[in-house]
Every structure is written in C-alpha cells, then in structure tokens.
Amino acid sequence: MAPQGRIAIEERRGGALPEAGKSGSNLERVLAQGHFAVTGELGPPKSHNAALVREKAALLKGYVDAANITDNQTGIVRLSSIAAGILLVQEGLEPVIQMTCRDRNRLAMQSDLLGAAAHGIRNVLCLSGDHQSFGNHPGAKNVHDIDSMQLLRMVKELRDESRFQCGEAIPGGGPRLFIGAAANPFADPVGLRQYRLAKKAAAGADFVQTQLIFDLPRFKDYMKRVVDLGVHEKVAILAGVGPLKSTGMARYLRDKVPGLTVADEYIERMAGAVAGISEEDKAARRDAWRAEGIRICVEQIQQVREIEGVAGVHIMAIEWEAAIKPIVEAAGLAPRPAAGAP
Amino acid sequence: MIVAEQKPLSAIKAMLGDCRKVLAVGCGTCVTVCFAGGASEVGILASALRMARRIDGEPLDVAETTVQRQCEDEYLEPLAEGLDQYDAILSLGCGIGVQSLADRYPDKRVLPALNTAFMGRPTEQGVWEERCQACGNCVLDRTAGICPVTRCAKSLFNGPCGGVQDGKCEVDPTIPCAWQLIWERMDKLGLVDRLMEIEPAKDWSTSRDGGPRRIVRDDLRLPDGDGA
Numbered sequence: 387m388a389p390q391g392r393i394a395i396e397e398r399r400g401g402a403l404p405e406a407g408k409s410g411s412n413l414e415r416v417l418a419q420g421h422f423a424v425t426g427e428l429g430p431p432k433s434h435n436a437a438l439v440r441e442k443a444a445l446l447k448g449y450v451d452a453a454n455i456t457d458n459q460t461g462i463v464r465l466s467s468i469a470a471g472i473l474l475v476q477e478g479l480e481p482v483i484q485m486t487c488r489d490r491n492r493l494a495m496q497s498d499l500l501g502a503a504a505h506g507i508r509n510v511l512c513l514s515g516d517h518q519s520f521g522n523h524p525g526a527k528n529v530h531d532i533d534s535m536q537l538l539r540m541v542k543e544l545r546d547e548s549r550f551q552c553g554e555a556i557p558g559g560g561p562r563l564f565i566g567a568a569a570n571p572f573a574d575p576v577g578l579r580q581y582r583l584a585k586k587a588a589a590g591a592d593f594v595q596t597q598l599i600f601d602l603p604r605f606k607d608y609m610k611r612v613v614d615l616g617v618h619e620k621v622a623i624l625a626g627v628g629p630l631k632s633t634g635m636a637r638y639l640r641d642k643v644p645g646l647t648v649a650d651e652y653i654e655r656m657a658g659a660v661a662g663i664s665e666e667d668k669a670a671r672r673d674a675w676r677a678e679g680i681r682i683c684v685e686q687i688q689q690v691r692e693i694e695g696v697a698g699v700h701i702m703a704i705e706w707e708a709a710i711k712p713i714v715e716a717a718g719l720a721p722r723p724a725a726g727a728p
Numbered sequence: 729m730i731v732a733e734q735k736p737l738s739a740i741k742a743m744l745g746d747c748r749k750v751l752a753v754g755c756g757t758c759v760t761v762c763f764a765g766g767a768s769e770v771g772i773l774a775s776a777l778r779m780a781r782r783i784d785g786e787p788l789d790v791a792e793t794t795v796q797r798q799c800e801d802e803y804l805e806p807l808a809e810g811l812d813q814y815d816a817i818l819s820l821g822c823g824i825g826v827q828s829l830a831d832r833y834p835d836k837r838v839l840p841a842l843n844t845a846f847m848g849r850p851t852e853q854g855v856w857e858e859r860c861q862a863c864g865n866c867v868l869d870r871t872a873g874i875c876p877v878t879r880c881a882k883s884l885f886n887g888p889c890g891g892v893q894d895g896k897c898e899v900d901p902t903i904p905c906a907w908q909l910i911w912e913r914m915d916k917l918g919l920v921d922r923l924m925e926i927e928p929a930k931d932w933s934t935s936r937d938g939g940p941r942r943i944v945r946d947d948l949r950l951p952d953g954d955g956a
Contacts, residue, residue, distance in 0.1 A: 488882070492929065514882050514889045517899045528882065535886035536929040551929060570890030575908050581924060585886060589926050597890060644891040644898035 408545065408592070411508035411564035412480045412725060413452040416698075417593065417622045421723050422691060423698025425482060425595065425624055426450040426710045428474070430465035439470050443477040445707040449714040450479075451722055452509055454595070454700070457484040461521020468502045475506045482566060483507055486515025491531035492540065492551050499544060503561030511566035511595065512537040534567065535589045541565050542590025567591035567621075571608035572601060573645035580611040587620040595700040596626040600639065600648040602689055609693050618695030625690040628702035629679035629709045632672075633657045652682060680712055687717040729758040729849065730822045731856045732765060732842040737776055740818070743839050744777070747788065747815040752777075752841070753807065753829065754794030755821035762856060765820030765842050767794040773820065773841060790818075798825025804832045811836060864934025864941065870922065872913035879906035885927040 408414060416423050426446045431438045446453045453474060457467040471481035483502055485495060499510065514534045518526045532540065532551075540551045544560040567586040571579050583594060599605045605625070612618055630636045633656040640648035659678035660671045683701070690696050699719075703709040714720045734740075744750060752770050760766030774790040781788035791814070795803040798821035807817075807829075816837040819826040823844040830838040846858035861878045867885070868875060877883045881899040887907030891898030895908050914920045932938070 514884060517881055517891070519881075519899055530883045531932065532929045533882070533884040533886050534889075535884075535926055539926060540929070568890065573888070573890045574892040574895055574905070575888070575911060578911055582886075582888075585924060585926060588924075589886075644893045 409508045409562045409564035411452070413482065413509055414564040414592065415725070416451045416723050419723065421451075421698075422719065423593075423622065423624060424450050424714055424719050424722060425452050425454060425698065425700045426707070427454045427456065427700070427702045427704070428470070428481075428707060429456050429459065429705060430467065430470040432462065432464050434465060436473055439465065439473045440477055442707045443474050443479045446710050447477065447479045448722060449711050449720055450701070451698075452480040452482045454482040454484055454511060457486050457513070457515070458489060458521070459484075460516045461488070461518040461523065461526075463522060468498055468505070468507065471502060471507045472505045480509065481507055482509035482511050484511045484513055485537065486513045487530050487533055487537055488515030488518060488528050491529050495532075495537065496540070496544065496550055499541065499561055499563065503563060508562065509564045509566060510541060511568065512541060512591075513568055535585060538565060538567055538586060538589035538591050546590075565590050565592045567594045568597070569594045569623075570597040570645050571599070571605055572597060572647045576604070576608075579608060580615055580617065583612060583621070584615055584617045587617055591621050593622040593624060593697075595624045597646060598626045598628050598639065598702060599686065599690065600636075600646070600652050602649070602686070604647065605690070606693055609695050613695045618697075622697040623695055624698040624700040625693075625696050626700045626702060627683055627686045627690065628704065629676070629683040629706065629713060630656055631679055631706060632675045633660070655682060676706075676709070680709055680716070683709075683713050684716040687713070687719070729761055729847070730824070730844060731762045731846050731848050731858075732759050732822050732844045733762075734764055734769065734773065734820075734842055735840070737773075737780065740773070740839075740841050741777065741780055744788065744816065744818070746786075749789040749791075749814050750816045750818050750839075751791045751793065751807070751811070751814045752818045752820060753798065753825075754792075755798040755819075755825050756794055756796045757799075759820065759822055759825075759842065760794075762850070765822075765825075767792075770794055770820055773818075794820075798822075799828050801828070801832055804829060807833070862935070863930070863932070864938075865931065867927070867930075870927065871910045872917060872919070874906055874910045874913060876906050876910065879903075879909075885930060 413423060428442050428446060455467045455470045458464055467483045471483045474481040512534050518524060518528050541563055542565060543549055545563055548556045548560040550556060569583050633653060636648055636653045636656050639646050656675060656678060659674045663670050663674055687699050690699060701710055701713060752774050754765050754767050754770035770792050774792050777788055777790055797803050811833060816839055817829055818839050818841050819829050820841045826838055826840045847860045848856050848858040851857045858878050860875060863877050876885060876887060880887055881897055882889060888905050892905040892908055895905055897903040897905050911923060914923055
C-alpha cells in the first residue's frame with residue numbers, strides 16, 4: 387500500500403520545524419532551538435485532590451519541557467485534564483493537555499480550548515480516545531463528532547485563521563496552542579502508519595508523541611519510512627518510552643494492550659533482574675525490577691536519539707512519576723534548557 | 729434489512745403485567761427474514777407466554793396474526809375488527825412497526841416484544857452484522873464501499889486508529905478494523921492516494937442529531953395534500 391504522487395503535506399508558512407512563536411509554548415521553543423526535547427506524562431487522580439497533582443508536578447518540574455495530562459485515559463473518569471493543567475501552570479510546570487474526541491463534541495472542545503488558553507495552557511494533544519468499553523463507564527455514549535485528524539485541523543484553524551470550526555471569526559483572535567498528535571508505529575496495518583502520520587502533519591500537528599516503543603527494530607523501520615516521506619521535517623517526532631515496573635507489566639503490555647508489541651528481550655531482562663531473589667522478598671524484587679526498568683529506559687532513550695528524525699522523547703512513567711528524574715539525569719538530558727536561554 | 733431480536737420472555741411477561749387477553753402481531757418483512765418476528769416466531773412466543781402464565785396460575789389468552797408490513801397503515805387496517813376485546817397489542821415488529829400500531833390505534837396499549845438492533849445483513853447462517861446508521865449523507869464513495877460511521881467503533885473518518893491488531897478492532901477481536909478494510913480495498917481499486925486527503929468534519933444535521941427526519945416528495949404527493 388503506497389499512495390503515490392499526491393502526499394498532501396501542506397507546506398508550513400516559513401517551512402522551518404517547528405516555526406517559533408506560534409504558541410508561546412516552552413516545548414515549542416525547546417524544539418525550535420534544536421534541543422532534544424523531553425516530555426513526560428502526569429496521570430491525574432480519580433479524585434478532586436489537587437495536592438496529589440501538585441506533588442506529581444513537583445516530581446516532573448525541571449526534568450521535562452512539558453508534561454502531558456491524560457484525558458480520562460482508558461475511559462476511566464479522572465480529574466479533568468484542563469483543570470489539572472491549570473494546577474500545573476500555577477506550579478510552573480508547562481502542561482500538554484490531552485483532548486479526546488470520545489467525550490466532547492466540537493462545541494465543547496472549542497469552548498474548553500478557549501478556557502484552557504485563558505488559563506495559560508499552550509499545548510494540546512489531539513486524540514481519538516480509548517474506547518469507553520475499556521473504562522469504568524462502559525455503558526456511556528461516545529461522541530466522536532469529529533475524529534483526531536479533524537480535531538488537529540480545527541485547532542490549527544482556531545490558531546492560524548482565528549476562526550471557529552463553523553467558519554465564524556473569533557473576536558480578538560484564536561487561542562495560541564502548540565498542537566500535538568499521537569502516533570502508533572506498531573499498530574496494523576504497519577505499512578501505512580507513516581502515511582497516517584503525514585496526514586496528521588498536514589492536518590496541523592506541530593509535534594507527535596509515539597506509542598511506547600519496546601520493539602526498536604520495528605520503530606527504526608517506521609522512522610525510515612517517515613524520513614523517506616520527509617514527514618520528520620514537518621512535525622517534531624517525540625519517541626515514546628517508559629520504564630517497566632516488573633516482568634508482569636512487560637507481559638501485560640505485550641499481551642493485553644492492542645497495538646503494542648514488546649520484544650522478548652525486555653521480558654527476559656526484567657525476569658533476569660529478579661533472578662536469585664526470593665519471591666517472599668517483595669521489596670527487594672520491586673527495587674531490582676525498578677532499577678532494571680529505569681536502566682532499560684535510559685538505554686532506549688540513547689538508542690532512539692541516534693535515529694534520524696527523532697526530535698525528542700516522551701517518557702510515560704505510568705503511576706511512577708518519580709522515575710522521570712533518575713531517567714532524565716541518567717540519559718544526560720538534565721538540566722532542561724531554561725526559559726529564555728538560547 | 730432491519731435486524732431485531734426478541735426480548736427475554738421474562739421481560740415480555742413483566743411488560744404484559746395483568747393483561748388477560750392480547751393480540752400478538754408479527755410482521756412479514758425484515759423481522760421475518762431475520763427470524764425474530766414472523767408468523768413462526770409469533771406462534772412460538774404465544775405458546776411460551778400461554779404456558780408461562782398457566783404455570784403462574786394466571787392464564788393469558790394470546791391471539792396470533794401476522795401482517796405483511798407493520799410500518800404501513802394499509803396493512804394495519806384489518807386489525808381494527810375485534811380489537812376491543814384485547815387489553816393490549818404485543819408487536820413483534822421493529823420499533824417502526826410498534827409505533828405504526830400505536831399511531832393507528834391510539835386508544836390501545838402497544839407493547840414491543842423485540843429489541844430493534846440495527847440495519848444490516850446476514851453475513852453467514854445465523855449471523856447478522858450492522859452496515860448502515862442512516863447518517864443521511866453517504867460517504868461510501870470515498871471509503872471503498874465500507875461504512876466507517878457504522879463499522880468503526882469510533883466512527884472515524886480518517887482512520888485507522890492506533891488500536892488495530894492483526895486487522896481487528898481493539899474493542900472486540902471478532903470485529904475487522906473497518907479502516908484496514910478501507911485502505912486495503914482502496915489500494916486494490918488503485919484509489920489509495922485519495923485516503924491522503926483529510927476528510928473534513930461531518931455535518932451531522934442529516935443524521936439523528938438534526939432531530940427526527942422526514943422526507944417529502946412533492947412528485948409523489950396527492951393533490952390537495954391528501955397524501956400528507
């Protein structure tokens with residue numbers, strides 16, 4: 387499957403990647419200055435506990451250029467992404483709010499984007515959203531008024547053309563947002579994933595964060611196809627990595643998460659990390675696993691950094707935000723470029 | 729066709745409440761073809777209800793009939809005779825049939841024996857699959873004859889999403905990914921380039937979102953509004 391001739395990647399105004407000053411986002415600035423970017427992920431709590439968000443923010447601050455805040459991920463109700471984003475702004479950590487097409491129609495999305503921008507949020511990641519059947523309200527009605535591609539385009543038009551999706555002008559200009567998308571290099575049909583990324587770039591994505599990479603050869607193949615299409619020059623690609631917590635987690639990711647592959651090598655290394663430690667000694671096993679998980683993650687960052695077209699990493703330490711600091715430090719990516727620095 | 733399936737007997741029994749005498753009305757069209765509400769299913773359901781109520785010590789008289797199409801008034805006319813004797817009509821039609829009966833006989837309770845499931849087709853003996861959601865603005869010309877509104881769990885217009893594994897949907901491994909099918913078929917047709925174009929946000933006003941829909945064909949109406 388190879389669309390020939392007409393790869394509809396719009397030329398950006400100015401052509402540079404990414405053009406500075408679209409959004410006032412720190413992540414945009416870091417990428418525009420040519421630094422290897424680091425983003426992290428912060429999962430909001432299943433409660434209205436603002437202190438928990440602030441505690442997690444403190445773990446990431448200074449070690450990432452921006453932190454994604456998930457939007458009811460896996461269809462489970464959590465503190466809202468934008469509300470958590472406002473807490474992050476207050477804490478001095480730049481948020482990337484995630485927005486799914488599952489829970490809102492185009493009215494709610496645009497309204498929330500205006501609200502987010504009013505609170506100083508400068509990055510949005512546009513997603514389809516995990517299907518509600520995986521979450522804690524499987525009987526919910528999903529929305530999908532627009533899809534992630536159409537959301538990207540809508541945010542771009544809000545920003546660059548200062549008009550709503552309906553075409554009406556936005557009084558005083560549209561919200562300035564740095565626009566992100568997700569990409570899964572490992573989902574089927576593998577052979578067309580680069581075209582889908584090209585489409586997302588054409589729709590308006592400034593940056594893209596990939597699914598967790600636990601299959602480096604397949605990721606390299608994907609990036610080669612992406613680079614051959616020239617898509618890496620249109621959109622900043624942040625490779626998705628994350629520390630494994632246990633052998634069980636590695637197996638779970640391999641067996642239970644649709645569209646994710648985990649090479650046996652990682653499962654063997656995680657199993658090897660606890661070899662010789664008694665099953666009774668849970669604390670020692672936990673520590674050994676976590677140390678190995680961080681080691682693997684650091685190696686992965688170094689490996690993806692060598693791949694042409696990779697502009698940064700997105701570190702997903704799921705419910706283990708404390709891992710970000712040691713990973714970023716060991717990968718030689720700390721300190722992060724300070725605001726205002728060249 | 730419209731595909732339906734029968735409600736559980738317990739639910740139908742509960743709906744009938746203290747009715748003593750009901751008229752079970754089947755439909756000879758879609759629900760006959762999908763074995764949910766034809767003459768044969770009317771007979772089986774009527775027997776089951778009679779038996780269940782006899783066991784309860786509260787016998788139920790169930791009369792049986794099946795009309796050619798419950799959704800058209802002309803086929804409902806013959807039911808008028810003797811209808812007074814029934815406490816309710818138990819429709820084995822789709823939701824349209826039930827409402828047609830309720831419209832035609834506003835003084836009579838009309839109860840649904842079926843759950844109307846979807847518009848679809850049999851894909852093998854005993855298996856029916858949904859194919860159309862009647863969005864009112866068909867996109868099949870751009871999607872190789874495969875409906876993304878219906879067959880993608882997220883109704884994506886620029887799929888596939890990242891949840892495809894072995895060509896199957898993340899929601900259910902028995903569902904083929906509609907977007908993988910679309911890409912493969914467009915490729916076979918030599919039209920895969922078209923998928924690089926971004927399908928714009930859909931206007932859903934032709935779908936259910938615009939409210940109950942109505943089509944008026946002036947060329948078919950009778951003079952003086954008689955056919956309105």
